[in-house]
Amino acid sequence: MSTQFTLVSAAVGIHPNEDLDLDKSTLQKLRTLSNHPNVVAIGEIGLDYFRNITPPDKQKHRFRVQLDLASELGLPVIVHCRDAYEDAINIISEWQSSMGSKSNPGVFHSFSGLETHMNTIVDKGFYIGVTGSITFNKSYNLRDIVSGLPLTKILIETDAPFLSPQPNRGKRNEPAFVRWVADKIAEIKSVTVDEVANSSTHNALTLFDWNNQYVQT
Ligand SMILES: [Zn+2]
The missing domain is CATH 3.20.20.140 (Metal-dependent hydrolases)
Structure with a gap:
């Protein structure tokens, strides 16, 4: 990632509408990218049942994994949520009860x-x-x-x-x-x-x- 634009900050994450597997190597890439000083958040992550490009179960899994990644890295999350508020809130609640709320x-x-x-x-x-x-x-x-x-x-x-x-x-x-x-x-x-x-x-x-x-x- 270039440091040419020092006033620009970035978030890294797999968007719910991205048709991509979140395997260990992708997760490791996100970790590496997030080491850059201008990366300030994990996002957009979340659930999109409006577009529903990725099956809901896969979306939920990726959301949970990336929430845990944000906890591990001490970064806030940028949540994308469309027509999925109940499920997103449930996942956030589980996350906060296991990780502790910040x-x-x-x-x-x-x-x-x-x-x-x-x-x-x-x-x-x-x-x-x-x-x-x-x-x-x-x-x-x-x-x-x-x-x-x-x-x-x-x-x-x-x-x-x-x-x-x-x-x-x-x-x-x-x-x-x-x-x-x-x-x-x-x-x-x-x-x-x-x-x-x-x-x-x-x-x-x-x-x-x-x-x-x-x-x-
Ligand atoms: Zn969005």
């Missing part, structure tokens, strides 16, 4: 579950990732849920190149567009955009254990 276990990125899922996930110490989908006209349920979520638990994200916010919906997403995600959260929570940006930055720094050199004052 204060910043990870983030459920691009959250798309129900309020009850969100409450359970937050209780387990996870952050909730909010993408451009919060700006979509039909996302009133998500807006409703996020309006009750404290800023201390929210991470704003792009999920680029996907989920471009409303003004650019359907086009290629890029990091600068995260501004519209912050705008929408500020609007529904009746706070300023600066408050959303500052708290999301603080949450990311805490979760990924970034030191302050990444923040320009």
Whole structure:
């Protein structure tokens, strides 16, 4: 991995939609990659029953193995979850009861579950990732849920190149567009955009254990 872009951090992991066996050599490759100082998390890992490219049992196994890898390496996890919240929460619960819960276990990125899922996930110490989908006209349920979520638990994200916010919906997403995600959260929570940006930055720094050199004052 190149060190040319020192301000860019990475996560390594096998995505649930990747049609790939997680054998010992793949696991060892993940271990080696994660030794790089710019690797700050294991992810995206999780379950995707919407696309269902990989059989659920195989997805669950890979999720469990990579959660254990994150514990072994002392890294947080970035969880991808679509139409699989119950199973994902059960696996996280088993993981936390066997490994012990830590204060910043990870983030459920691009959250798309129900309020009850969100409450359970937050209780387990996870952050909730909010993408451009919060700006979509039909996302009133998500807006409703996020309006009750404290800023201390929210991470704003792009999920680029996907989920471009409303003004650019359907086009290629890029990091600068995260501004519209912050705008929408500020609007529904009746706070300023600066408050959303500052708290999301603080949450990311805490979760990924970034030191302050990444923040320009
Ligand atoms: Zn994802």
